Amino acid sequence: MNLFSNAKSLMNSALSYLPQPVQQAIPQKAEAFSFGDAVPVLDGHDLSNYMECWFNGRWYEPQVSLEGLSKSFKATPYLSSGIIFKRNFLANLFVPHPKMSRKAFEQIGLDFIWCGNTYVEDVQSRLRNTIEYKPALAKYTRAGDFSGQYFYLNNSHKGYEEYEFPQDRICHIRETDIDQEIYGTPEYISALQSAWLNESATLFRRKYYNNGSHAGFILYVNDPASDPNDITALRTALKESKGPGNFRNLFYYSPNGKKDGIQVIPTSEIAAKDDFTNIKSITRDDTLAALRIPPQLMGIVPSNAGGFGDIKSATEVFYHNEIIPLQSRLLQFNEWAGDEIIKFNKYELIQPK
Structure with a gap:
């Protein structure tokens, strides 16, 4: 040990013998605070602030992120299953045409339901005769500045590419919207918060069980x-x-x-406090209400003794109030093509023998 360490040790020993100041206890005071002011619904930063289409110089950007909508489609089984159910209902009644296959119509119907837009390309020969009508994926199709001008954004193994369709080769069928006239918006926009909450509740419970503390x-x-x-x-x-x-x-x-x-x-009392069952049921009802699908058609088990009612009556009401209006919107394509390309059979329930 060197001289500096010895001097430091002697100084610390000397300081320990000095009288220590008396520390007075600081009286504790009650304290109250707030979490902030209430947030008004009509003045928040939500999806409604992005409902106008921005022109980037070549085409109009969608008012809602199509990438976000495609992810939300997979967020909860009630949303994805409801959209697929409507698609299957339409495709089952579709009558195939030599210029439009059933597979092509399934994509057309799915795009119209999940994002409110569907694009059908008129594929022509060199003699400008229509060979077939095939869908252009709505997630990657954009409307240009001029009428009849459309672009396809492709990100393949060759890299990012922008393809411009020939003029007036795309038929665009869109859902009506109150904010703009370029793109359509899906009807379940108001239920996205419920769909995300349903997903969050499921992920939270899954992480909770994977953590293992529920048995501790x-x-x-x-x-x-x-x-x-x-x-x-x-x-x-x-x-x-x-x-x-x-x-x-x-x-x-x-x-x-x-x-x-x-x-x-x-240490696992949170399992009885997070209200998982009520969150799942309430968000499910919100999603089905936005899609306007009766719960018995979705295979949901009723929680009450009386059930959901007659499934045949619910199917007939759903067909007349939802499927027929969807068919009438898709029939706009026939006016654009000048021919009866899209045609549907009449829905009939199987009668018992």
């Missing part, structure tokens, strides 16, 4: 053990209760023990 507890022992080996034996018994043969009963004998000397404190 704290064993609190405050009785003085007569033999230290008793605590060691209890610890060993708890360790051996995991894995195969778990859920076994444990016995602990404590002579002269007090009441509440051994307590089991659960």
Whole structure:
């Protein structure tokens, strides 16, 4: 040890003998605070602020992110299943045409339902005769500045490419919108918050179970053990209760023990407080209400004793109030093509023999 270390040690020893100042206890005061002002619904930064289409110099950008809509489509089974159910209903009634296959119509109907836009390309020969009508994926198709001008944004193994369709070769069928006339908006926009909440609740519960703390507890022992080996034996018994043969009963004998000397404190009470079931059911109802699909057609098990009612009546009402209006919108393509390309059969329930 050098001289500097010796001097430092002697100085610290001398300072320890000095009188220490008396520290007065600071009185604790009650404190209150707020979490902020209420946020008005009509003045928030939400999807409604982006409902106008921005022109980037070549084409108009969609008012809603199509990438976000495609991800939301997979967020909850009620949204994706409801959209697929409508697509299947339309495709089942479609009558194939030599210039439009059933496969092409399935994509046309799906694009119109999930994003409110569908694009059909008129594929022509060199003699300008129509060979077929095939869909252009709505997620990557954009409307240009001029009428009849459309672009396709392709990001393939060759890199990013921008393809401009020949003039007046694309038929664009869009849902009506109150904010702009370039693109359509899907009818379930108002239910996206519920769909995201449904996904968040499912992911939270899944992470909670993967974490493993739902089966944990704290064993609190405050009785003085007569033999230290008793605590060691209890610890060993708890360790051996995991894995195969778990859920076994444990016995602990404590002579002269007090009441509440051994307590089991659960650490998984959040499972009873996050209201998972109600969140799932409420968000499901919101999503189905936006799609206007009766729950019995979605295979949902009723929670009440009376059920959802007659499924045949619900199917007929759904067909007349939802499917027929969808068909009438898609029939706009026939006016553009000048021929009856899209045609549907009349829906009839199977009658018992």
